[in-house]
Amino acid sequence: MKQGTQGSAGTEGTGSGGTGTGRTGPARVRVPAQPGARDAGRERDRRRGDAGGGVRGEHTHGEPVLPAPRAAVRRSSVRGQVLAALRTALVTGDLRPGEVHSAPVLAERFGVSATPVREAMQQLALEGAVEVVPNRGFRVVERGARELAELAEVRALIEVPVMLRLARTVPAERWAALRPLAEATVRAASSGCRATYADSDRAFHGAVLALAGNEQLVRIAEDLHRRAQWPLVGAAPGARGRAELVADAHEHTALLDALIAGDLDVVRSLVGEHFTGAA
Template identity: 35%
Template structure:
């Protein structure tokens, strides 16, 4: 379906469809949280969020409970919900775990594909780079998620996919627009293309190493700084 307006604008004031409102509300909240659009530590009203999304309170309340069960938000009785404050140590833990899981997984993916082309992932990598270059943060995040989770899904390990998905949801982005303006996100997008190149070449060690370096780079990006910043 072709959107009627740019994705970045739609993300700011999304109007949800009448089908699967709970799931749509959950994804809208998830995106806002990861992008840092909902201030960590601040209590948010379910009523206000429902009004902003253009739906009733019930699907938003259900979505909040879903996210609370995943540890993404904390429910504040009779008040709403709160996004936990994330420290640098928390981000370190998240990306160390992701590296432990995703880097060796890329070796397995490369071995499994045995040099076969993966045009769908090359297209995703190019779209990620385009979104980064254009400063379209919502599309960047969505496409990046499709790329990483899609590669892991090739292994058929449901628990691996679930664990990495939850780790991604627990992270927050800070200062992303500034890094997009500096071109730092574009470099991150290009790293996805390099990973595809390594996988298609059948080089298991290179694929794992490129994913390791990409996640180390991403650790700084999600903290809102370049690799050279302290």
Template identity: 45%
Template sequence: MSTALRRVSLREQALDVLRQALVSGEIKPGDIYSAAALAERLGVSNSPVREAMLTLVHEGLMEAVPNRGFRVVPLSDADLDEIYRLRLMLEVPAMVQLAERGIADDRERLTALAEDIEKAAADRDVIRFLEADRAFHLELLGLLGNGRLVSIVANLRDQTRLYGLKALAAQNMLGSSAAEHRRLLAAIDAGDAQEVDRLARAHLEHTRREWAGTL
């Protein structure tokens, strides 16, 4: 976790980094992590990191181990399948709805986010790739004006495990995944609801079946 912390709230910065490290498998299920050790790696004081880890406990993503630290809550294949099906039910119809209403006013900003994903893929930077991917999808959903939808999907994304991304990055294969975002955005912008449905489903299927490898 070498990501630099640059925003105003150290707690929020630490939380962002920890979320992506958890999703990518850099923070591994079964291992116990102390706030002090992680704070030292991030170059900040213990307090914001401990607050961030307590937030993850509250969200059910980590659990406190008395007198020792924090541990990632493990997820089974059945858990990941449930998350995948819920994301299909929520995100695919939302993307179709966006295609029907249009995104002309937000096209430039969303294109820039898609480019961020592609740059991270080209650099084989898994953590930055995940951060950009998260921003892209949540920004898209946010255009519908349903804050609860964004919050629920954000939580589901944080429960996803994408351990296979490390192997894809090592093989310089993140680019094909990154390109899916630009194609999805183009289909939404064109108002092609059928193509949006197909691309959104395929993207989520890759997330579950190809990227969620084992540690």
């Protein structure tokens, strides 16, 4: 729980492209697609003026190679699945700050057309995770400790008062119903997988805030929380170790115990420390 620029397809113009870090990697990994999905996607791209699945002006050689996504991209809801896979890659550090990725190359690895990948990257640009690089694609935004601290401060300003108000008004049985989510964060932390923990962490926080009955609050808080989970520039993938994740997760169960017991002093102390040490 501890803790761009907007672009459009039109910004990918003509010209020569580039790469992000110049790192070399293993052979390109492809994700099985539904039968005919890749051919159909390429045909759509050709009708849009693309050649062989590529986009004029987007350099497709020498880019950093991403590991295979956790699951094959299915034909239904392709954009959403690609977006989820890219968000996971951000959390794990497979999409590293400063790297440049073009939609055609990512599409080839996912086994889909470039269009849903480009749409997913544009959504990430709106969220501030990437920025458009004309003629090349999208660069993963480089974030420093100051931005992380600012996100933690904003999250605390939003979430702490809500949690304290809920602690006074929500009955114990409703807090007890959140026990499975709190325990799920501990299991996720014990796995050592940062992406799995990030998902369970957001799920627990979202469930707590949902008790306030304010959908806009939940949506804004989730966006801030997601951004706070991206790694800092220069941080090694998985920089937060398993022990740190487990300690973080146990704060969820301790907070839930205090909420069920109605101990406002402990709740106040826990939520304050939780966001002060957010990373």
